[in-house]
Amino acid sequence: MTQLDGLVLTPLRERILGMPQVHGQAVQERLELVAGTLGSGDSPAGGSATDPLTTVLDRLVDAGQAGVWLLLAVVGGCLPDASATEAAARAAVLDGPEAAVAAALDLIDLTARPAAVRVGVGETLVDLHNTVQAHIFTGIQRVARESARNWAAAHHVTLIAWTDDLSCPRELRETELRSIMGLPQGPDGPSDGTDRAHRLIVPWNATYLIPELAAERPRTSRQLAMARYTSTTVGVIGFDTVPLTSGETSIEGMPGEFAGYLAAARHYDRIATISEAAAVEYRGWRTMLAGAGMSGPDIQSIPLAAEVSEPLASDLASARSRLMIGDLPMVLCVGTHEPRKNHLSVLHAAELLWREGQQFSLTFIGGHAWSSEAFMSRLHELQGNDRPVETVSGVDDAMLSAAYRLARFTVFPSFNEGFGLPVAESLASGTPVITSGYGSMREIAEAGGGALLVNPRDDHDLAAGMHKLLNDDATYTRLCREAAARRPRRWDEYAADLWDFFVEDPKR
Amino acid sequence: MSPSPALSAAVVSAFAQRMNAVSAVLLDTTTETSDHEAGDVLDLLVASIRGAVVDRGSVWLLLAALTGALPTSSEVLEAARVLELEDTVTSAIWLLERAREVSLDRGNPLSEMDLVTGAVVVDVSQTARSDRHTGIQRVVRQTLPFWEASQEILLAVWTSNGGTLRRLTEAEEQAVLRWHDCPEESVPDAAAQHRTSTPPRLFIPWDSVIALPEVPAADTCPQLASLAELSTNRVVVIGYDAIPIVSADLRPRNEPDLFVKYLNVIKHSSRVAGISFAATEEFRGFSESLRSQGIEGPRVMDVFLAHQEVGQDAGHGTVPGGVGDGQPLVLCVGSQEVHKNHLAVMHAAERLWREGLDFQLTFVGRYGWDMSAFDEQVSRLQTAGRSLAVIRGMGDDELRRAYQRARFAIFPSLHEGYGLPVAEALAAGTPVITSNFGSMQEIARDGGCLLVDPRDDEDIVGAMRSLLTDDPLVAGLRDQARGRTSRTWETYAAELWDALVAPELAS
DSSP states (O other), X not given: OGGGTTSOOOHHHHHHHTSOHHHHHHHHHHHHHHHHHHHTTSSOOOTTTSOHHHHHHHHHTTTHHHHHHHHHHXXXXXXXXXXXXXXXXXXXXXXXXXXXXXXXXXXXXXXXXXXXXXXXXXXXXXXXXXXXXXXXXXXXXXXXXXXXXHHHHHSOOEEEEEOTTSSSEEEOOHHHHHHXXXXXXXXXXXXXXXXXXXXXXXXXXXXXXXXSOOOOHHHHHHHHHHHHXXXXXEEEEEOOOHHHHTGGGSOTTHHHHHHHHHHHHTTOSEEEXXXXXXXHHHHHHHHHGGGGTOOOOEXXXXXXXXXXXXXXXXXXXXXXXHHOOTTOOEEEEESOOOGGGOHHHHHHHXXXXXXXXXXXXXXXXXXOOTTOHHHHHHHHHHHHTTXXXXXXXXXXXXXXXXXXXXXXXXXXXXSOXXXXXXXXXXXXXXXXXXXXSSHHHHHHHHXXXXXXXXXXXXHHHHHHXXXXXXXXXXXXXXXXXXHHHOOOOOHHHHHHHHHHHHTSOTTO | OOOOHHHHHHXXXXXXXXXXXXXXXXXXXXXXXXXSOHHHHHHHHHHHHOSSSOOHHHHHHHHHHHHTSOOOHHHHHHHHHHHHHSOHHHHHHHHHHHHHHHHHHHOOTTOOEEEEESOEEEEXXXXXXXXXXXHXXXXXXXXXXXXXXXXXXXXXXXXXXXXXEEOOOHHHHHHHHOGXXXXXXXXXXXXXXXXXSSXXXXXXXXXXXXXXXXXXXXXXXHHHHHHHHHSSOEEEEEEOOOHHHHTGGGSOTTHHHHHHHXXXXXXTOSEEEESSHHHHXXXXXXXXXXXXXXXXXXXXXXXXXXXXXXXXXXSSOOOOTTSXXXXXXXXXXXXXXXXGTHHXXXXXXXXXXXXXXXXXXXXXXXXXXXXXXXXXXXXXXXXXXXXXEEEOOOOXXXXXXXXXXXXXXXXXXXXXXXXXXHHHHHHTTOOEEEESSHHHHHHHTTSSEEEEOTTOHHHHHHHHHHHHHOHHHHHHHXXXXXXXXXXXXXXXXXXXXXXXXXXXXXO
């Protein structure tokens, strides 16, 4: 208590003194952090002689809404949303900075041990919250992991996740870091899987990169306030706007979460879309911002990489025995069975061809998804009629890359894709693909050939395409040759292009 | 329990009528078909539709007649695929089985249906059954009487199970076309529909224009999207705003889920008329984004809403308490929703009260979504003795007098498709403080307003201070407001028809 000698015991001081000692101590430290952060570049931080509360009150006067945001974030140990920031800033304007400090103290959970907080001043932070939680890698998480790995290898970056309640960014645990970087876990296995406290990170004048889809409301509402009130610049990868533009194919609840992400993205600086088609979608959304009087972020298309690993002979052999029926040509369709992927059309086109007497097997690789019942029921009907068709799920990378090479061709007649990874992966494996004649799928096809384009809303066009690749050897050979000649884009090239746009952009 | 023979006979008779109704189109015959047995007609229809490549529009119509419910697109696609693979008998049995399932969900197996071709069908489901008279209902009730008087239109509402469209009851028609003649509390409710002696006829539109002057209920959107995409009908839409998608941070969590179902209807529509340039930009942006899924999207144009003074000039009628107690009145009209930015208005008012300015702030509007912070702030300021009132309901005539008494109105909304209160205040000759972007800026262009950045409290405080203290400024804005020409609903209705409906009828 001696450091308070000679100071007037204001209600605020009284309140801090009345806290459990561990929290009172944490408040003092956090106030020092706020004082130092707001004072940097200014006069020296005041030194230990000055009471941090006095310095904070003094420095808040000219720090505006950003200063209030920082105060709430650091003292409260959680990033505030826009309405909390606005309410505290208004209170400060009416009743002085003490009111903002009081609002920050209100945020402290006195029942929990206070976590250590640091301010990430000027750092490049990479938000991987969903990716570090994931056990199986979807397309999006693959993109996030590859981007983060390549950035971390070439630049100084801080990889972060969020606290379990999605209230504040935090440092990664050792196991999470190793998993993202593809490093083996320690000799004793995951050594700190226990809940060792990891420091919370409050971004300040930072570059904040989100290479995954962050759509959870608690997170997006806090990212919105950070982007809106502080000078931290935010760059995100834009995968697609499917929940908005093909909302009828989205699982219930997703459009609401996605719209929360879009609300935050209005305040972001840059969106790197994974295709030109996705850029068209995001630019359309940006045009929609007119009604809210906002101009939105810069949007640039940076096409994804499509590396596939060369399968081992043993992988090829086991995939052949698992997936193929003798020498019957295999048609492969990769992707979850959600309505947007149009797998019912694939089944119908195949049945039309089987009735004609065409000889081939049809293999789907992909998990069950929302609303896949109609697909499964039709699949079972066809199997009941002895059609050579099956769906396989839980396939690992080795089996998948072998399947791409064993297939005569793949089909991917999706209604709407931000990129269409199976199209790129099939072509990178040297296997022709039948895909939709528009959007990102067309873009991939036109960047080097190897694809036959069809109208996915016309079953007969799809059937004609399949008929052609089963029977027209000249066309088939040409497409194989084109696919084999493609040079797949590497992940390090993709990550470097992103970095140039997000971080090195001269407009900064 | 098996159905009674009388019920079965009624089902069969209604089924036969519906089959015969659509056979006129599907069988391309001029012979009188109404005497055919239901089963025979079904066989004839299936035989004529099925084949190597089935026409999806014909399947849409057949399913509608089979079930008494307009089909969704997945129902049409599934049936079309069956008809491409199976023979006539198997197809007919499959269709009957599927029709039974759909009938149980939202069908009308006991109802006869008319086939309506070449018509202009206007879906007024919400307004016909609503006792509200704000926003969209106001637009519908002001516009459609002019269409009704000058054009051939067919007003329609969805059946209560969301199955298909039907004509209006007399009470519903009055609620849409003659709202001001409606006696209080006479607005038809769903229960009243069932007591009507002769139920209104159900119908299936074909080769028609379906106009949507409302945002349809989410449960009818899949059927409307299918109608727009797969049938021979064209859908045209008034576009109000895309707030649920663009400003979702300020709206209820589930709203985007419902709104994207509406956007799926718009995706397959032919035309959208935005009520302001800003609203038009919102729908244009959406339409342009559809290119990435190989869809052209609707043609989007702006038809600016009418702006006329609200209510009747009733001279010196009463005004409710809270309006005009001697102090200068600052009026803030609009439902109490987060995106209306009422917290900023109260903050600015408190700043000025603390500066010693004397005025009354009155909010007029329905209670909206999540206004806990609003309520808290109101009670805090009222407890502190501030001159602040909240009036939840006000008739048009009272509202007109309130506008006339106000020193100025304030409407610094964060997002509006139009901003009706801005136009209403100006039409009453009252200056307005409003937002410096979007539809509000468009309305302000003809004078009478001070524009502010609604996200900048200082800007709002400054504008309010000016209008509270600067009498010549207020007088000047008042002159500007009085000098504005109004735009009548008759003009709006005519331009809307020319932009949305006429081109579709011509094509």
